[in-house]
Amino acid sequence: MKFNEATCEECGVCLVQCPFLELSIDQAKEEISQLIKSRSYRKIIKNCAGCAYCNVICPTQSNPSELIREIRLKGFHERGISKLALINEEIPDNLMYLCFEAQNEEKRREIENYKIPSKSNEMFYLGCGVPYLYPDLAQTKLLEDLPKLGGLENCCNGYVYNFFGEEEAKVKGTEFFERFKALDVKKLITFCPDCEKMIKGVYPAIINGFNIEGQNIVEYFIEKYHRGELNFKNKINQRVTFQDPCPWRSLDKKVYNGPREFLEIIGAEVVEMKHTKEKSLCCGAPIATVNRDLGKKISKMNIAEAKSIDADAISFLCSGCLFRLSPFAKRADIEPYYITELAQMAIGEKPIHKIIDATKKIENYILKRVMDNPRILREKYTIKNGKFNQV
Numbered sequence: 001m002k003f004n005e006a007t008c009e010e011c012g013v014c015l016v017q018c019p020f021l022e023l024s025i026d027q028a029k030e031e032i033s034q035l036i037k038s039r040s041y042r043k044i045i046k047n048c049a050g051c052a053y054c055n056v057i058c059p060t061q062s063n064p065s066e067l068i069r070e071i072r073l074k075g076f077h078e079r080g081i082s083k084l085a086l087i088n089e090e091i092p093d094n095l096m097y098l099c100f101e102a103q104n105e106e107k108r109r110e111i112e113n114y115k116i117p118s119k120s121n122e123m124f125y126l127g128c129g130v131p132y133l134y135p136d137l138a139q140t141k142l143l144e145d146l147p148k149l150g151g152l153e154n155c156c157n158g159y160v161y162n163f164f165g166e167e168e169a170k171v172k173g174t175e176f177f178e179r180f181k182a183l184d185v186k187k188l189i190t191f192c193p194d195c196e197k198m199i200k201g202v203y204p205a206i207i208n209g210f211n212i213e214g215q216n217i218v219e220y221f222i223e224k225y226h227r228g229e230l231n232f233k234n235k236i237n238q239r240v241t242f243q244d245p246c247p248w249r250s251l252d253k254k255v256y257n258g259p260r261e262f263l264e265i266i267g268a269e270v271v272e273m274k275h276t277k278e279k280s281l282c283c284g285a286p287i288a289t290v291n292r293d294l295g296k297k298i299s300k301m302n303i304a305e306a307k308s309i310d311a312d313a314i315s316f317l318c319s320g321c322l323f324r325l326s327p328f329a330k331r332a333d334i335e336p337y338y339i340t341e342l343a344q345m346a347i348g349e350k351p352i353h354k355i356i357d358a359t360k361k362i363e364n365y366i367l368k369r370v371m372d373n374p375r376i377l378r379e380k381y382t383i384k385n386g387k388f389n390q391v
């Protein structure tokens with residue numbers, strides 16, 4: 001997906017309606033015009049969460065967030081990106097590896113098992129977030145039918161697409177495709193919206209013959225339920241809202257039906273926040289590392305919306321959103337759940353549900369590692385033809 005300069009009327013709607021930039025219409029018009037002309041960094045980019053909300057509201061479907069992404073990508077290629085953000089097994093001390101280190105020995109052994117591929121037409125594709133951040137989520141009989149695969153070695157390379165663009169994603173994506181083809185995989189059942197975006201949207205568009213089907217875990221549960229293979233006998237009698245993840249904005253809108261239908265199936269009362277579905281608010285995670293205050297403001301906006309509709313619980317299908325918003329939700333007396341935990345409760349399991357403890361433990365560990373070794377923050381890498389180089 002690219003910014004379409006030919007269709008952009010420089011009306012400024014995208015930037016004036018951005019929930020976070022707080023620009024007047026004249027400022028918005030001036031900014032979009034300057035961004036188009038200069039194709040270089042401007043101060044407002046610091047306050048852009050990269051959420052793609054503006055793509056949805058642009059009246060000419062010109063993809064304005066892609067213009068900002070294009071400028072950011074240029075900078076990442078030139079100056080590199082912090083190794084913390086690079087989810088690759090060759091790069092030491094990346095964020096996911098630190099999360100792995102933060103787990104106890106038993107969990108680390110469990111995570112190592114998710115890296116070992118076995119042949120199967122269908123797999124639970126845990127991505128990186130579930131194994132490294134919240135491995136307890138994979139401990140359920142709901143996930144016993146198929147092999148579970150995840151971890152750095154099996155990463156979808158969404159971060160390559162997000163930070164370095166289509167060309168590099170094509171190189172890494174081809175490796176990904178070959179790896180899963182060799183395992184006879186026809187369908188990956190995803191737990192992360194970025195993996196889902198890559199498998200359903202990005203790879204079919206940029207890799208010839210990419211034919212692995214993607215299905216998110218909620219769609220999988222719904223299908224099994226309608227086939228009579230799942231019995232959600234315990235109804236969830238709570239008012240539950242769902243935090244729609246940003247990467248879904250690039251997918252078919254049908255994806256938004258899944259969590260709502262599923263929550264109804266398990267007996268929850270579905271309540272919608274003011275910003276919902278393709279117009280949902282970003283959780284604040286992507287911007288929080290570079291602009292802490294803005295990240296906090298965005299996270300608070302989300303939870304204020306959930307509070308204003310008297311939600312008992314907020315559910316997620318993204319471990320990044322879960323990590324970011326759980327502490328804010330808890331403080332507002334709203335229980336945060338990964339949506340599969342609600343499925344566990346509905347079949348009569350008791351999920352381990354130590355989301356807040358796990359979040360704190362990981363945060364503290366990362367903080368300590370970074371304070372002990374500040375070089376972690378300074379080391380930057382770039383990529384060329386799929387190979388990482390330190391800058």
Ligand code: SF4
Binds near residue numbers: 007058060062
């Ligand atoms: S990208 Fe769309 S909303 Fe933004 S200025 Fe251009 S036409 Fe208007």
Ligand code: SF4
Binds near residue numbers: 049
């Ligand atoms: S990508 Fe999101 S944060 Fe950035 S300008 Fe668009 S709406 Fe605003």
